[in-house]
Amino acid sequence: METKQKKPNPAGWLTNSAERKSYYFYFFGQNMIYNMVNGFLATFLVLINIDPVKSGVVMLVVKVWDAVNDALFGVLFDKVKFRSGKKYLPWLKIACALTPLATIAIFIIPAKMGEMPDEMLENVKLIWFAIAYIIWDTAYTLCDVPAFGIITSMTTNVEERNTVLSYKSITGGIGSALTFVLVTVLNGSLGIQYSIISIIIASVAAATMFPVCKHCQERFKGTDEEQFTIKRMLKYIVKNKYLLIFYLGYLFYSGAQTYNQLQHIFAFYIYGNATLTLITGTVAAIPQLIMSLLVPKMIKKMDKMTLFHISVVVTIVTSVIMCFTRSSFILFCVMYMLRAVPLGIMGVLSFTFTPDCAEYGQFTTGTEAKGITFAIQTFIVKLSSAISTSVGLILLGFFGYRTIENADSFPALEALGEAAAQTPEALDGIWFTFNVFPIFGITIAFAIWLFYKLKDKDVQVMADCNAGKISKEEAEKLLSRKYS
DSSP states (O other): OOOOOOOOOOTTOOOOHHHHHHHHHHHHHHHHHHHHHHHHHHHHHHHTTOOHHHHHHHHHHHHHHHHHHHHHHHHHHHHOOOTTOOSSHHHHHHHHHHHHHHHHHHHTOOSOOTTOOHHHHHHHHHHHHHHHHHHHHHHHHHHHHHHHHTHHHHOOOHHHHHHHHHHHHHHHHHHHHHHHHHHIIIIIITOOOHHHHHHHHHHHHHHHHTHHHHHOOOOOOOSOOOOOOHHHHHHHHHHOHHHHHHHHHHHHHHHTOTTGGGHHHHHHHHSSOGGGHHHHHHHHHHHHHHHHHHHHHHHHHSOHHHHHHHHHHHHHHHHHHHTTOTTOHHHHHHHHHHHHHHHHHHHHHGGGHHHHHHHHHHHHHSOOOHHHHHHHHHHHHHHHHHHHHHHHHHHHHHTTOOOOTTOSSHHHHHHHGGGGOOOHHHHHHHHIIIIIHHHHHHHHHHHHHTTOOOOHHHHHHHHHHHTTSSOHHHHHHHSSSOOO
């Protein structure tokens, strides 16, 4: 009986199939957790009857710790030396256990606590939320920075990195989609509490994240890194201008994505049924999946940032048109689907720029600080997520949205009938927050991203130099322009 031959790696690739698959499935689980928090935290807080403005303010205050925690971890990550000699895998082992548990801790906040007075009850829930969110925020740093950083240790082939990072976006997108469907069906249709849903999501996520600790390999240790202080870290960040440019733009873009957290509230109050998000989610997921499959081939023929710029412009245009579809759910779905095409491309490409910035930073400064580079990515991703959630909640409160007692699911809200209704001003606020506000953020981001000039071909030259394959002098001659 003939044994099935393993498919050979593409020329120049260093990772093996099991390694890549475990890496892809890690992001399947991680994105389940991220989408549980990023996609449904605001809805959960509203359903357990916490004032949206108060919860939004608490989330922003918690980000003070986030700024400290990510900065400290960036320094810690580049200084800690494990006995195994590994730099990334030990942190991933810790994160695979801690992050799912921290996720559950957020969503088990009870709507009621005995006969506790309402004002005291809300304060207790806010304190619980603040503590749990700090723990989750710290845990997510541990699971995100090493996961993106390890790609620079797995391979120095930039094309291989881009392809692996692109395909992990597919599995990550599937993980996010699965979470969206589960929460929509279990809470939006069946009325199951978020506490039970979070346990299901966290369990599946943990099972898919752990294999990366077994299969992934650290092949390139890089040069001996400097001992970092906060002062040196800030100095490094200032010198890495393309890291600053990309993530400053990302902060405006993602921080204004107030629609992510409000999908069920939007569908329930604007179109009358929270489970309609299954339709909008499906019409968006299909083109995004197709784009995820096509992007690796597209970036072989076109520079990543050029493709990214085109996608941003198309997103802005389709978003503006979508603002005029309120009277028809069908028209809204059509525009939602069309906008998903450029958003799918942006979603795949977004995190392929960080490894490039890490190589650029090492090449121009002579200092390897990948931990700090990827800590900046994690910090901005979490910060922008918190800002979008906070701003979304605050805008709801500003327009007069009111929380409803005794309704911890959408079937419970529906059962209350007119008692759960919102004012016309609140409904206008939901539409504005979901459709109009995000356009301002992505427009500002586009203006910032125009200053990003780092080219893929030059990054490959920098990576070869950083890995010791060519000298700095040889690299300078091969670059398309002088970088400083």
